[in-house]
Amino acid sequence: MLLRHARSLLFLPASNARAIAKVRGLPCDMVILDLEDAVPDDAKEDARVQAVAALGEGFGGRLVGVRINVAGTPWHGMEMVALKGSAADYVVLPKVETARQVRDVYSVCQKPVIAMIESAKGVLAAAEIAAGEGCAALFMGVNDLRRDLAIPASAGRQGLSHAMQACVLAARAAGIAVFDGVYNRLDDLAGLEAECAEGYALGFDGKTLIHPGQVVVANQIFGPDAQALADARRLIEAATGGAERFEGRMIETMHVEEARALVARAEAVGQ
Incomplete structure (x- = not known):
């Protein structure tokens, strides 16, 4: 599966x-x-050993990444060395504020890096980070970002909308994937669904999650809608090239490409 096809x-x-x-x-x-x-x-060293062992056993063909600790912590260097020879697909790097941070990790691990944008500095540097060597995707770190921007949790995500859209723009300009941040209220599936719908509307490829019970909702919202998928397949079959009429609307090459991308995403996730 391509990283950009990941929903959950x-x-x-x-x-x-x-x-x-x-x-x-x-x-x-x-x-x-x-x-x-x-x-x-006090559990980080054991966790590193367990992570490498688990990577060796595999996860049934799923994409797998490991979030490491930041530079300056006692564990950062050992984790990078351990992951270099591991079966991890990606290294997830928290608190990224410069492209150099990503490049340094990539140069050691020799694995693509997913940069977590969790601060005002990170948002302002998102375009440079996304376009930098070794960067495969951006994650929104909404909890730390909210704290850095002094936005109370009770205020919802309205104050984060500019930062989130800036990261989507940065990722799209660089041609990489971008994923929405976690939802903290574990028992509020309606709230999760609403936040997933908001993230989908902003252009995120999928959503990072913190509880198994959130997976189905994220898959549903970020996965291709059955009606849209059927429409895309009819459009591809009907298209003959150039601008033309299709089911009461005008379509052109751009619409065919969008339809093919939707079908490819559906096939990647088994729909």
Whole structure:
């Protein structure tokens, strides 16, 4: 699967063997083993060992990444070395504010890096980061970004809309994927659905998640709609080239390309 086709990207602690075993039976498109925030300091070394072992066992063909700790922490260097020879598809780097941070990790790990944008500086540098060497995608780190911008959690995401759109623009200009941030309220599926719909409307490719119960909703919202998919297949079959009429509307090459991209996404996720 191409990274841009991923709908649901699930974080789980690399120290939690039970969660790692369980995720292999979930319908998420990408697994992200977390060595950073989800793991206490005294468990990070064991988590690194467990992560490498789990990567070796595989995740049933799913994309898999590992979120490492930032430079300056005691674990950063050891994690990069461990991941270089691992079966990870991607390295997820938190708190990115410069393209050099991504380049430094890429040069050591020799694996594409997903940059987490979690601060005002990161947002303002998003275009440079996205276009930089080794950057495969952007993640929105909405919790840290909200704190950095002094936006209260009770205010919703209205104050983050400019930052989110800036990251989508940066990713699209660089030709890479971009994913919406996590939703914290675990028992509020209606709220999750609304936030996924908002992220989809902003142009995000999928959503990062923190609980297995959120996977189905993300897959539904970010996956191709059945009606839209049927329409796309009819359009591709009917198109003969150039501008022409199709079911009461005008279409041209651009619309055919969009339809083919939708079908490709559907096939990638088994629809």
